[in-house]
Amino acid sequence: MGHIEKINQYFAPEKVLAGTCLIGTVLKAVGDVDFIGKAGVGSINVAAQSGKLDVVQEQILADFKAANLNPNVTDNFLGTLYTKVVFNSVINTICTLFEIRMGQFIDYQGAEKLGRQLIDEAYDVAELAGIEPLNSREKEWGSIRYVSEETSPLYYPSMYQDMIKGRQTEVDYINGYVYDLGLANGYQA
Numbered sequence: 001m002g003h004i005e006k007i008n009q010y011f012a013p014e015k016v017l018a019g020t021c022l023i024g025t026v027l028k029a030v031g032d033v034d035f036i037g038k039a040g041v042g043s044i045n046v047a048a049q050s051g052k053l054d055v056v057q058e059q060i061l062a063d064f065k066a067a068n069l070n071p072n073v074t075d076n077f078l079g080t081l082y083t084k085v086v087f088n089s090v091i092n093t094i095c096t097l098f099e100i101r102m103g104q105f106i107d108y109q110g111a112e113k114l115g116r117q118l119i120d121e122a123y124d125v126a127e128l129a130g131i132e133p134l135n136s137r138e139k140e141w142g143s144i145r146y147v148s149e150e151t152s153p154l155y156y157p158s159m160y161q162d163m164i165k166g167r168q169t170e171v172d173y174i175n176g177y178v179y180d181l182g183l184a185n186g187y188q189a
Helices: 003-007 055-066 077-098 102-107 111-129 137-151 158-164 171-184
Strands: 017-021 025-029 032-035 044-048 071-073
Touching: 017 077, 025 158, 044 055, 044 077, 055 071, 077 102, 077 111, 077 137, 077 158, 077 171, 102 111, 102 137, 111 137, 111 171
Parallel strands: 044 071
Antiparallel strands: 017 044, 025 032
């Protein structure tokens, strides 16, 4: 998080779309991305910052649909972004810390307890900040379970990929965002 403020320095809010994917990829090099998993099983949530899609944005959605990316349009811009932050704060962080694939995480007998603790913290912070995530806590855990078991069990999350390649990770923009938002809203961990 933090990128919207930067984007809005150059583009008006009515031109900005939030898109969050539950599609595993591997960044081989700049502009060289491989998709992981079965075609058509992932999805992308899309929200216009202004709350309303324009003609160009509608065409982008049509292109996503034609590409079998299963776009889901929402009018909850910040909630769309925050929901992905929560997902990544659980799966990216744990898999990177333990250097494991998503399927290995979900196979661990303590995965649900650990995952739900992190989800609860992030959702408690969201409530204090007035952010409404797209999913309930239960559905967020279900999403993590589904992606880890069904669509990307062999996938190493992007944070892990960055770490092993010596690139800067997004931990500050994911977990750090939840932490800073909690501090700003009086959350006691």
